[in-house]
Amino acid sequence: MVKYDIAVVGGGPAGLSAAHIAARSGAKVILFEKDGAIAQNIRTSGVTWIDEIEKLGIHREYYNPINKYSFLSPSNEVTIGGPVASSCVLNVRGTYQYLASLAAESGAELMIKSKVTNVKVNLENRIAGLKVSTPKGDLTVDCNLVIDASGFSSSVARRLGIVSEWKRYGIGAEYECYCENIDNETWVLLVGQMYSNAGYGWIFPLSKNRARIGIGVGRPESNMDPLQRLHFIMEKKLKPLDKMGKIQPLELHYGFIPNEGLRRSTVSDGLILVGDSAGQSNPLVLEGIRYAIEFGRLAGEIGAKSLSYNSDRESLLDYERICKSKMESKIKSALRVQYRWLHLSDEEWDREIEILKDLSYNDFLDFIKANFSTINIMRLALNHPRLAARELFNIVLKH
Numbered sequence: 373m374v375k376y377d378i379a380v381v382g383g384g385p386a387g388l389s390a391a392h393i394a395a396r397s398g399a400k401v402i403l404f405e406k407d408g409a410i411a412q413n414i415r416t417s418g419v420t421w422i423d424e425i426e427k428l429g430i431h432r433e434y435y436n437p438i439n440k441y442s443f444l445s446p447s448n449e450v451t452i453g454g455p456v457a458s459s460c461v462l463n464v465r466g467t468y469q470y471l472a473s474l475a476a477e478s479g480a481e482l483m484i485k486s487k488v489t490n491v492k493v494n495l496e497n498r499i500a501g502l503k504v505s506t507p508k509g510d511l512t513v514d515c516n517l518v519i520d521a522s523g524f525s526s527s528v529a530r531r532l533g534i535v536s537e538w539k540r541y542g543i544g545a546e547y548e549c550y551c552e553n554i555d556n557e558t559w560v561l562l563v564g565q566m567y568s569n570a571g572y573g574w575i576f577p578l579s580k581n582r583a584r585i586g587i588g589v590g591r592p593e594s595n596m597d598p599l600q601r602l603h604f605i606m607e608k609k610l611k612p613l614d615k616m617g618k619i620q621p622l623e624l625h626y627g628f629i630p631n632e633g634l635r636r637s638t639v640s641d642g643l644i645l646v647g648d649s650a651g652q653s654n655p656l657v658l659e660g661i662r663y664a665i666e667f668g669r670l671a672g673e674i675g676a677k678s679l680s681y682n683s684d685r686e687s688l689l690d691y692e693r694i695c696k697s698k699m700e701s702k703i704k705s706a707l708r709v710q711y712r713w714l715h716l717s718d719e720e721w722d723r724e725i726e727i728l729k730d731l732s733y734n735d736f737l738d739f740i741k742a743n744f745s746t747i748n749i750m751r752l753a754l755n756h757p758r759l760a761a762r763e764l765f766n767i768v769l770k771h
């Protein structure tokens with residue numbers, strides 16, 4: 373039996389960031405990651421925004437900058453570009469390993485190949501520790517606070533019966549590939565039934581001859597297997613793969629992402645949910661890494677402070693309040709657009725691309741980042757000449 377202040381479940385961006393800041397704030401912290409290495413199994417495409425990720429201390433050595441964005445539908449396409457790169461594709465393994473070294477440096481203990489298998493509760497039915505299967509044998513850890521950063525599975529909170537399985541979610545399969553010809557400054561979204569009947573495909577370049585090529589699909593809208601569809605697209609060399617020369621897969625990535633918005637409750641006595649476990653992602657482009665880092669750090673900070681108050685729910689409520697105020701309304705708007713996008717036919721996608729063609733570079737970026745400030749979207753809704761465009765922006769504005 374070992375005693376810690378804080379036990380973190382999951383060595384993804386949320387858990388590593390929480391462990392880093394909690395340990396730096398003076399807490400005795402342990403983190404468990406079930407895989408054999410940090411970022412051994414990559415479950416993400418790693419696209420994010422340069423200004424946001426730089427603010428979080430992830431610098432140029434960890435990403436490939438992007439300054440052009442293409443949407444390709446069966447009979448239409450648009451490329452929107454700007455003078456300065458605003459998004460990027462992360463070296464995911466490098467970034468997560470960097471976050472892990474920050475956590476280790478600040479004093480957190482990291483245990484890899486260690487799966488949390490059960491929770492320990494006290495007489496008041498409050499979480500009091502974890503049972504973990506480790507390479508050194510089974511371990512029971514007592515702690516004041518557990519940070520559930522286990523990703524899609526929300527494994528601790530589900531075991532406690534606090535949350536249930538996600539009902540709406542996305543599944544993605546991608547190959548990181550050697551590609552003979554790619555434009556390494558442009559990412560491409562592939563929309564329409566031939567790519568995904570409820571989702572989209574993507575090509576995200578990492579470097580001169582390397583890109584992540586993938587397919588995502590939404591459940592319950594579709595039962596399609598994204599990996600099978602990806603194989604089909606690669607074998608048939610559907611456009612734009614037909615122009616990319618030799619494509620050689622080097623690594624398979626596969627993952628699940630929640631698609632319902634924030635969990636109604638993300639704290640309880642002795643427990644914080646963070647990252648995908650809490651539903652903290654932008655559902656429009658399935659983007660969650662920067663939120664996982666930002667809110668992971670917040671969970672670490674507020675979690676460490678809460679130790680003086682026995683980490684009771686009241687002492688953790690600031691965490692929930694700040695996360696909600698930063699993203700809840702944006703997520704709700706993004707979900708409405710996503711719902712529309714999941715149901716578009718090929719012809720409707722062709723028309724949707726016409727709307728995107730009329731957006732300025734900055735308006736496009738705000739839109740795709742789910743940066744839905746009311747004034748911004750009202751301006752677009754009121755001033756846009758096309759009726760279809762006004763409909764799109766009105767969807768975002770609805771409450």
Ligand SMILES: Cc1cc2nc3c(=O)[nH]c(=O)nc-3n(C[C@H](O)[C@H](O)[C@H](O)COP(=O)(O)OP(=O)(O)OC[C@H]3O[C@@H](n4cnc5c(N)ncnc54)[C@H](O)[C@@H]3O)c2cc1C
Pocket residue numbers: 381382383384385386387404405406407411415416417418419420486487488489521522523524525527542543544545588626627628629646647648649652653658659660661662664
């Ligand atoms: C196909 C796909 C593409 C995506 N593309 C992007 C993108 O381009 N940009 C972007 O920003 N986001 C993207 N996302 C979302 C992004 O990956 C997540 O939002 C982000 O990874 C959330 O981080 P996290 O730390 O909460 O969870 P995760 O990264 O899932 O980490 C959770 C960790 O917990 C570990 N774990 C789980 N259960 C246990 C247990 N019982 N014991 C010990 N360890 C456990 C897991 O092994 C894992 O390492 C994508 C997601 C998918 C599925």
